[in-house]
Amino acid sequence: MKFLSNHSEKRKAQLFLLFLLAPTVVLVLAVVAYPFMFNVVLSLSNMNIYHIRDWDVVGIQQYVAVFQEPKFWEILFKTVVWTGVNIVFHVVIGVFLAVLLHQKFVVGKPAWRVLLILPWALPQYITALTWRGMFNYDYGAINLLITKYMNLSPVEWLTSPFEAFAAAILTNIWLGFPFMMVIALGGLQSIPAELYEAADVDGASPWKKFWNVTAPLLKPVMLPAIILGIVWTFNNINVVWLVSNMGEPNDQTHILVSFVYKAAFNAYRFGWAAALSMVIFVILFTFSQVFLNRTKATEAAY
Amino acid sequence: MSRLASRLVLCGLTLLVAGCASAPDVPRIRIWHQKIGPERLFFERVIAEYNDAHDDHVVEVLYRENEEARNLFVIASVGGKGPELLFGPSDNVSVLALTESIMPIDRVLSDEYLAQFNDEGLIGWNDRPWMVADQVGNHLMFVYNKRFIAEPPETLSEMIALLTELKQRPDITYGLTWNYTEPFFFLPFLTCHGGWVMDEEGRPSLNTDATVNAIQLILDLRDKHQLIPGTTDYDTAEATFKEERVPAIINGPWSWTGYEQSGIDYGLARIPMNADTGLWCAPVVSSKGYSVNVNVPDEKLPLVRSVLEYLTSPDMQAAMARELSTIPVITEIRESEVMNENPLLQRSLSQIEVSRPMPIDPKMRQIWDGMRGPYQLIMNGAVTPQEGAELMQREVEKRIADTFL
Numbered sequence: 001m002k003f004l005s006n007h008s009e010k011r012k013a014q015l016f017l018l019f020l021l022a023p024t025v026v027l028v029l030a031v032v033a034y035p036f037m038f039n040v041v042l043s044l045s046n047m048n049i050y051h052i053r054d055w056d057v058v059g060i061q062q063y064v065a066v067f068q069e070p071k072f073w074e075i076l077f078k079t080v081v082w083t084g085v086n087i088v089f090h091v092v093i094g095v096f097l098a099v100l101l102h103q104k105f106v107v108g109k110p111a112w113r114v115l116l117i118l119p120w121a122l123p124q125y126i127t128a129l130t131w132r133g134m135f136n137y138d139y140g141a142i143n144l145l146i147t148k149y150m151n152l153s154p155v156e157w158l159t160s161p162f163e164a165f166a167a168a169i170l171t172n173i174w175l176g177f178p179f180m181m182v183i184a185l186g187g188l189q190s191i192p193a194e195l196y197e198a199a200d201v202d203g204a205s206p207w208k209k210f211w212n213v214t215a216p217l218l219k220p221v222m223l224p225a226i227i228l229g230i231v232w233t234f235n236n237i238n239v240v241w242l243v244s245n246m247g248e249p250n251d252q253t254h255i256l257v258s259f260v261y262k263a264a265f266n267a268y269r270f271g272w273a274a275a276l277s278m279v280i281f282v283i284l285f286t287f288s289q290v291f292l293n294r295t296k297a298t299e300a301a302y
Numbered sequence: 303m304s305r306l307a308s309r310l311v312l313c314g315l316t317l318l319v320a321g322c323a324s325a326p327d328v329p330r331i332r333i334w335h336q337k338i339g340p341e342r343l344f345f346e347r348v349i350a351e352y353n354d355a356h357d358d359h360v361v362e363v364l365y366r367e368n369e370e371a372r373n374l375f376v377i378a379s380v381g382g383k384g385p386e387l388l389f390g391p392s393d394n395v396s397v398l399a400l401t402e403s404i405m406p407i408d409r410v411l412s413d414e415y416l417a418q419f420n421d422e423g424l425i426g427w428n429d430r431p432w433m434v435a436d437q438v439g440n441h442l443m444f445v446y447n448k449r450f451i452a453e454p455p456e457t458l459s460e461m462i463a464l465l466t467e468l469k470q471r472p473d474i475t476y477g478l479t480w481n482y483t484e485p486f487f488f489l490p491f492l493t494c495h496g497g498w499v500m501d502e503e504g505r506p507s508l509n510t511d512a513t514v515n516a517i518q519l520i521l522d523l524r525d526k527h528q529l530i531p532g533t534t535d536y537d538t539a540e541a542t543f544k545e546e547r548v549p550a551i552i553n554g555p556w557s558w559t560g561y562e563q564s565g566i567d568y569g570l571a572r573i574p575m576n577a578d579t580g581l582w583c584a585p586v587v588s589s590k591g592y593s594v595n596v597n598v599p600d601e602k603l604p605l606v607r608s609v610l611e612y613l614t615s616p617d618m619q620a621a622m623a624r625e626l627s628t629i630p631v632i633t634e635i636r637e638s639e640v641m642n643e644n645p646l647l648q649r650s651l652s653q654i655e656v657s658r659p660m661p662i663d664p665k666m667r668q669i670w671d672g673m674r675g676p677y678q679l680i681m682n683g684a685v686t687p688q689e690g691a692e693l694m695q696r697e698v699e700k701r702i703a704d705t706f707l
Contacts, residue, residue, distance in 0.1 A: 046707075048705055048706065048707065049397065049400060049401060049664065049667075049705055050400070050705070050706065052376070052380055052401045052402075053380060053401070053402055061707075062707065065707050136538060137532065137533040137534075138531065138533070138534070138538065139538065139541075156532075156533060156682065158533070158535075159533045159678065159681075159682040160682060160684070245483065245535075248483065248675075248678055249675060249678040249679055249682060249684075250674075250675025250676060250678055250679050251675050252675075265373045265377075266369070266373070266671065267667070267668070267671065267701065267704065267705060268376070268397075268401075268705070269704060269705065269707060271707070272704070272707050
């Protein structure tokens with residue numbers, strides 16, 4: 001009887017857990033699993049402007065077409081550059097500012113924090129369009145600054161491929177460093193002060209303290225943030241789309257997601273775009289798994 | 303139950319009832335449109351008047367930029383949703399009809415009603431009418447500031463001479479400007495060299511001498527004569543003309559009232575002729591009008607018909623011609639005194655006489671998209687005229703081929 005009673009309690013607990021989990025399961029199935037599976041099916045279909053209602057599953061030919069597209073490899077390379085450069089600057093600037101704000105001598109810390117978080121707090125499209133205005137060749141603030149105070153020639157920020165891509169990167173660096181700064185600030189708060197005191201007793205220089213105390217103890221906080229940052233940046237369509245005005249000039253400032261968007265919603269190549277988005281998914285999924293395993297990012301530091 | 307708890311329950315119930323209360327249960331007719339500036343204000347005013355006069359249904363309008371409206375409409379329509387009406391340019395029709403997103407307009411409007419419209423008023427594709435227009439236009443013209451230019455130039459050589467002289471003034475930055483990002487603005491230069499975007503069989507025809515010569519003309523205007531800016535986009539071109547730093551701009555009817563509101567004393571003229579070929583720089587001309595979502599149920603069609611007949615009626619087109627200088631597409635109004643009351647309309651018609659009709663062909667999407675990038679590279683001076691023409695042809699052909707994947 002005791003066994004049955006225990007079993008019944010356990011069963012009740014399981015049912016209760018199931019009851020609590022059910023809404024989440026339904027929600028995840030509806031907004032993640034179903035669209036994902038639909039995208040898989042679309043990627044195997046011939047859905048385009050001529051077959052938007054009567055599309056059929058045709059096999060892997062869209063995947064073949066993705067890898068045969070000459071621009072795919074070029075844009076993949078640009079996406080890697082875009083992600084790498086952005087993340088390096090986000091982390092370096094973010095951690096630098098966080099360490100600076102963590103110093104005792106800094107006066108008015110709350111005000112500095114608010115000021116530095118502002119780029120992140122503003123809606124991304126407003127910031128992106130403002131930067132686009134600032135990059136205008138004739139009337140933008142950047143060129144006025146360059147020509148008036150630095151005595152240099154104006155730069156064709158938005159009309160030359162390299163400069164336009166650089167303009168998008170600069171904008172995204174501006175937008176992204178506050179996130180890393182906030183994460184790093186949180187991590188710094190959790191580092192015991194005794195470790196710095198011990199380092200002081202040992203006569204460690206500020207650089208040694210940063211390298212041997214701060215950096216290793218920030219690692220478990222920063223690595224998941226870096227993975228998140230990489231995935232977000234890799235998939236960040238807003239900045240590239242708005243700053244370069246849909247990949248101008250001549251579709252030479254695309255990253256993979258903006259290329260997918262243009263193929264799907266501009267050229268109505270839904271099957272091909274779905275195949276490319278699956279390729280992006282595989283790239284990011286593989287990267288995240290390898291990065292997590294290699295860096296042991298989820299393991300505790302202490 | 304304590305008094306506090308009772309009050310909380312009461313408040314909760316009140317909020318619940320208030321939250322559940324919905325708008326009066328009348329059918330809604332939703333319109334997505336791309337009208338901007340004064341035309342949008344006019345549109346919203348007449349819709350408000352329509353709603354005041356009707357209790358049994360309500361019209362709701364939502365502005366969406368043209369590309370966004372068309373793309374979202376197709377996607378919504380395929381999913382069985384979307385607004386009842388879509389307002390946009392006639393070249394949307396082929397994409398909308400091909401994707402079965404709209405229904406033939408003669409399913410909604412009677413033959414008697416449609417008989418009032420001229421050929422520009424009914425947009426057909428594959429032998430069926432799919433759109434009913436409220437205006438024809440969308441054509442580029444040579445817009446000049448009368449403070450600087452008394453008499454507009456007739457030929458390109460006259461234009462270059464006039465603008466070169468004007469550019470000597472210290473308050474003038476450049477002689478002429480237009481949007482460098484959209485190939486729509488390139489077509490007048492192509493047509494005055496005898497070129498066109500597709501041949502008679504609908505194949506892209508951009509790698510031609512005409513394209514090379516058109517590109518060379520633009521590069522000469524920029525580099526040799528230094529009459530146009532090195533780089534610009536639509537907004538910058540508009541701003542420089544409104545600030546009177548540039549005496550002339552190539553732009554369309556949607557912008558004219560804005561110039562008036564900015565206090566510019568402007569004149570309209572045909573984009574000059576190429577004396578070497580004897581051809582006018584002909585822009586494309588297209589109608590703008592309404593299409594009906596294929597998902598509108600039969601019981602709602604009478605309401606949609608009522609809204610459509612109101613928005614495209616002879617009275618409405620006459621009012622638009624008077625207030626907005628749009629060109630009506632109802633024969634009776636086109637031939638009426640309304641056209642003589644407004645000198646802008648006469649000049650606008652004069653440009654339309656030498657314009658090319660916008661092809662109603664789904665390939666136009668790929669042609670615009672394929673031309674856009676090379677056009678930008680040309681305007682940036684990144685490619686030679688020959689390379690530009692070859693690149694345009696290649697990009698358009700690739701996009702057309704890709705669409706069938």
